[in-house]
Amino acid sequence: MTLFERIIARQIPADILYEDESVVAIRDINPQAPVHLLVVPKRPIPRIGEALPEDQAVLGHLLLKAGEVARSLGLDQTGFRLVINHGRDGGETVPHLHCHLLGGRPLGWPPG
Ligand code: 5GP
Numbered sequence: 001m002t003l004f005e006r007i008i009a010r011q012i013p014a015d016i017l018y019e020d021e022s023v024v025a026i027r028d029i030n031p032q033a034p035v036h037l038l039v040v041p042k043r044p045i046p047r048i049g050e051a052l053p054e055d056q057a058v059l060g061h062l063l064l065k066a067g068e069v070a071r072s073l074g075l076d077q078t079g080f081r082l083v084i085n086h087g088r089d090g091g092e093t094v095p096h097l098h099c100h101l102l103g104g105r106p107l108g109w110p111p112g
Pocket of ligand 1: 003012014015026027028029030031038084085091092093094095
């Protein structure tokens with residue numbers, strides 16, 4: 001089981017802000033911004049570059065829900081960023097696809 005599957009199964013505690021049949025949104029344990037959530041598909045896809053055509057619906061749902069969660073927190077007013085890290089150079093550390101939702105402060109560009 002991946003780390004996020006264990007969180008989804010309530011084997012590891014996490015602050016779960018949103019959950020439905022196919023995704024969860026949890027607070028990142030090491031936040032990089034005042035709001036730092038992870039939107040995670042319940043069925044693990046290792047990383048975005050390995051997603052398959054049959055993952056299309058869940059990936060669309062993930063982005064839709066990321067936007068809705070951001071809106072529910074008022075971040076649509078100030079702005080926010082969605083980030084998906086793939087592999088070593090992308091900074092991926094957990095091999096279960098997740099979309100970072102960052103906001104609550106101005107975010108630099110380009111990223112480090
Ligand atoms: P990645 O580096 O793979 O893009 O993102 C993994 C994220 O998972 C990191 O931002 C890291 O802080 C977060 N993370 C790692 N372990 C845990 C944990 O046990 N609980 C929560 N809520 N987040 C975690």
